[in-house]
Amino acid sequence: MPTPDRPLRADAARNRASLLAAAEAEFAERGLAASVADIARRAGIGKGTVFRHFPTKEDLLAAVVLDRVDGLTALARRLATVADAGAALLEFLDAAASRQQQLDLSFLRDAGDLNDRLTESRGRLFEEITVLVERAQAAGALRADITATDVILLMCAPSHVVSFVPDAPPQLWRRYLGIIFDGLRPYGASPLPQPAPDAAPDPRLDQVGILPH
Amino acid sequence: MPTPDRPLRADAARNRASLLAAAEAEFAERGLAASVADIARRAGIGKGTVFRHFPTKEDLLAAVVLDRVDGLTALARRLATVADAGAALLEFLDAAASRQQQLDLSFLRDAGDLNDRLTESRGRLFEEITVLVERAQAAGALRADITATDVILLMCAPSHVVSFVPDAPPQLWRRYLGIIFDGLRPYGASPLPQPAPDAAPDPRLDQVGILPH
DNA sequence: GCCTAACCTGACCGCACGGTCCGTTTGATT
DNA sequence: AATCAAACGGACCGTGCGGTCAGGTTAGGC
Structure with missing residues (x-):
């Protein structure tokens, strides 16, 4: 993150949105026990991408x-x-x-x-x-x-x-x-x-x- | 367990008691996240003994x-x-x-x-x-x-x-x-x-x- | 159409957990 | 004191997790 707020690239923004939705659903179903891998799968993205968006x-x-x-x-x-x-x-x-x-x-x-x-x-x-x-x-x-x-x-x-x-x-x-x-x-x-x-x-x-x- | 209820050996009974006490304390502090190993350590017994008492x-x-x-x-x-x-x-x-x-x-x-x-x-x-x-x-x-x-x-x-x-x-x-x-x-x-x-x-x-x- | 930085991916690492196993120790019984 | 079943303990195993990284992919300015 060089400049504090640079606009996100189109695919990145899309991924981020579906990631948040998937995370919400998964946390709702399984609480803290929800695994990052499951969230990623649900969002249709790779696990690495999750950690790129949220460390x-x-x-x-x-x-x-x-x-x-x-x-x-x-x-x-x-x-x-x-x-x-x-x-x-x-x-x-x-x-x-x-x-x-x-x-x-x-x-x-x-x-x-x-x-x-x-x-x-x-x-x-x-x-x-x-x-x-x-x-x-x-x-x-x-x-x-x-x-x-x-x-x-x-x-x-x-x-x-x-x-x-x-x-x-x-x-x-x-x-x-x-x-x-x-x-x-x-x-x-x-x-x-x-x-x-x-x-x-x-x-x-x-x-x-x-x-x- | 051959006979359904044979009296427990002295050391076994002692261990079982301190195990239950340790488990209660540990579950109280950490909830389901308490680990069997920690409980065993707190009770001063081996992990295997825990699983002998409770499968x-x-x-x-x-x-x-x-x-x-x-x-x-x-x-x-x-x-x-x-x-x-x-x-x-x-x-x-x-x-x-x-x-x-x-x-x-x-x-x-x-x-x-x-x-x-x-x-x-x-x-x-x-x-x-x-x-x-x-x-x-x-x-x-x-x-x-x-x-x-x-x-x-x-x-x-x-x-x-x-x-x-x-x-x-x-x-x-x-x-x-x-x-x-x-x-x-x-x-x-x-x-x-x-x-x-x-x-x-x-x-x-x-x-x-x-x-x- | 090209170039590059941003982005994506999934194999990989280290770790901690629940549970097993077998060699060792110990309490009861005679 | 001898015996032996009962009990012990901790090294060990498989699994699933959070997190990393090297290498392939793509968006978007020119």
């Missing part, structure tokens, strides 16, 4: 995840302008869980620190969620002791819960999102036994760790 | 998990006689989450069908949880549309949620158990969008799958 399997994973995270950020930003703040938060959680359903990110816990750009993206997502949370609280739709960190952590739960049942109906996660969201409502909430983990958005965002170790 | 890595894992599951079953049975049925259920969930915290079982999703004995154990646990659930509902402490399957699925959630935060305080999981349990209360519950997955205890218990694929 490491982890970098490839990071690229896939980055797409997901940025997508969620964009959605959150859009939802921040919806009138009903409570409904906006619920819709965000719904979308987040739905996408996790397609690509369960929880295996990321076991992957190192991945990319730096990914850390930034996560930070942006965090900020947008903070907006949603504060608006929902101001509207009285969300209990006051919940932080953006709580939301970012809990949004992974429904798909994970469902992942234990073998032939789950495709929308089963909605059941558990419903239960959890009921737990987030101010009505009938009981005091929480533990403080939220490091909620402040500025100082140590990395604390949140969508993907840390 | 397969999966069998070893199954033995460790069986202990856990049976422990939970015993606890549930004890709690079934407590006067306050709502508190009993909460205490069960508390204990379950706490133990998951020490040994996150969610990696089991990616392990095959494991042992048959484990399937039986899971069935017994399921039955005991059903008792707790029905008592809690009769006492008005648990919303009526919750099944034992829901409980068994949700009891894994708090520890999983917490596993994403790097240096989590040891009791942080209680925060998320609190939120989820609030969502299970009848007070202020909103209708759930999806039916529970195959709750009936008799016909196809395997549906629940603490560990299936």
Whole structure:
């Protein structure tokens, strides 16, 4: 990479696109256990080409995840302008869980620190969620002791819960999102036994760790 | 194994015990990625000895998990006689989450069908949880549309949620158990969008799958 | 149409894993 | 103390992985 951003050659761009698609599918099916060779085969390219585009399997994973995270950020930003703040938060959680359903990110816990750009993206997502949370609280739709960190952590739960049942109906996660969201409502909430983990958005965002170790 | 159950030789019994302890610790730290060689080293025995006791890595894992599951079953049975049925259920969930915290079982999703004995154990646990659930509902402490399957699925959630935060305080999981349990209360519950997955205890218990694929 | 840098490929390497095997050691029994 | 089946241990094997590289291929400016 002589100049930081030279336009990609046509075939290279094509390959990169199908590589990302294949990687997404393969990671979704097999998690971290997906092998680079399988991804390459699925994309119809050689294994060496994979490593030309991404020097490491982890970098490839990071690229896939980055797409997901940025997508969620964009959605959150859009939802921040919806009138009903409570409904906006619920819709965000719904979308987040739905996408996790397609690509369960929880295996990321076991992957190192991945990319730096990914850390930034996560930070942006965090900020947008903070907006949603504060608006929902101001509207009285969300209990006051919940932080953006709580939301970012809990949004992974429904798909994970469902992942234990073998032939789950495709929308089963909605059941558990419903239960959890009921737990987030101010009505009938009981005091929480533990403080939220490091909620402040500025100082140590990395604390949140969508993907840390 | 000529006779089905001959008493173990003294050294063999000792080794088996330290092997199980080492396996539990190692699986807790590294999940399915724990290697048999590491477990053997930690137990202070040779690798061959491990395979003498358990013909397969999966069998070893199954033995460790069986202990856990049976422990939970015993606890549930004890709690079934407590006067306050709502508190009993909460205490069960508390204990379950706490133990998951020490040994996150969610990696089991990616392990095959494991042992048959484990399937039986899971069935017994399921039955005991059903008792707790029905008592809690009769006492008005648990919303009526919750099944034992829901409980068994949700009891894994708090520890999983917490596993994403790097240096989590040891009791942080209680925060998320609190939120989820609030969502299970009848007070202020909103209708759930999806039916529970195959709750009936008799016909196809395997549906629940603490560990299936 | 030619030239070159960018790109692609698949054989190859080193490594770590699960599992096997057989020579050695050890606990029980007499 | 002698005996022997039971248990041990670690060198060994095959496999599949992430990652490298030398040599062939191609896009695209001229």
